[in-house]
Amino acid sequence: MSEIIILFVGAIAAGLMGSLTGLGGGVIIIPLLTLGFGVPMHYAIGASLISVIGTSSGAAVAFVKEGFTNMRIGMFLEIATTAGAVSGALVSGFLNPNTIGIIFASILILTVLLNLKGKPDHQETLIKGSLADKLKLYGTFPDKDGIKHYASRNTIPGFLMMIFAGAMSGLLGIGSGALKVLAMDNMMKLPFKVSTTTSNFMIGVTAVAGALIYFQRGQIIPVIAAPVLIGVVVGSFIGSKTLMISKTKKLKVFFAIVITILSIYMMYNGVTKNFH
Incomplete structure (x- = not known):
């Protein structure tokens, strides 16, 4: 029982850190489960994917209501991320x-x-006759100066990058939000607010695709996944409220250092064959 409570508290911390940095809770959950609790890697990934579904679903609803999420672009790119997630899993x-x-x-x-x-x-203008025009990959979002119009560019490179992002999600049990934003922001030239909110909308669907494979293999254990899911959702909620009053730049640098240390430790354990 005490281990479940510790896991729950750790998941809250992961959700809090994930929401404050925009990295998602999965980047903390995997090291927490594998290094902290000795959970086998594949079971840790299964639990992390379940937590990703929960956190994405809550935030996605709010962003859709506010008019930032482009559901058409999201659903088009989900074809790529879902295929990638199934392949990765x-x-x-x-x-x-x-x-x-x-x-x-x-x-x-x-x-x-x-x-x-x-x-x-x-904030790109629509090119008539382009692939983005034919697929209607454009839209508007609210801004303090009024309604802003935008259109996507480089549809094919963005779509291919999404396959890679989905594959990393299914393989590693993370939301791959940074890779999705890279595809939409840097490649498809979408406004940053649209990229991040649409990415959040897509993350849950991508995670479901990967989680189904892990579930079919019996690698999602309720006693691990349940406290992780609840903890991460609670942590994300606290993080969303804290975000309004926190200095995000300093937090991002601090968490970047923490996550870099974690990743080096993960690398070391992988090289020395300490995972099971």
Whole structure:
């Protein structure tokens, strides 16, 4: 019982940290379960995917209501992320847990670097006859100066990047939010608010696709997944309220250091074959 309480408290901390930095709770949950509790890698990934579904669902509703999320773009790109997530989850069944640990640590460092990087705020005009025009990948969002119009660019490169983001989600049990934002913000030139909110909307669907494979393999254990899910949701809620009064730049630097240390430790354990 005491282990479940400690896991619940750890999950709250993961959800809090994830929501304050925008990295999601999965980046903390995997190291917490594997290094802190000795949970086998594949079971930790299954529990993390369940927590990702919970946190994404709550936040996504609010963003859709506020008019930031572009559901058409999200649903189009979900074709790529879902295919990627299923592929990643299937591949994970053939990979050694230590190999997954090394890949996880590498993606974690990349995620931190992407998260610390300054984000340009794009606002592209629609090109008539383009693929974005044909697929209607454009829209509007509310701003303090009124309604802003935007359209996407580089549809094919963005779609391909989403397959990779989905694969990393299914393979590692994370939301891959930073990779999704990279595709929409840097490649497809969508406004930053639209990229982050649409990414949040997509993360849950991507995680469901991956989680189904882990569930079918019997790698989602309720006694692990339940406290993790509840804890991360509670932590994310606290984080969303704290975000209004916190100095996010200092927090991001602090958490980047913490996550970098975690990723190095994960890398070390993967190389020395300490995962099971």
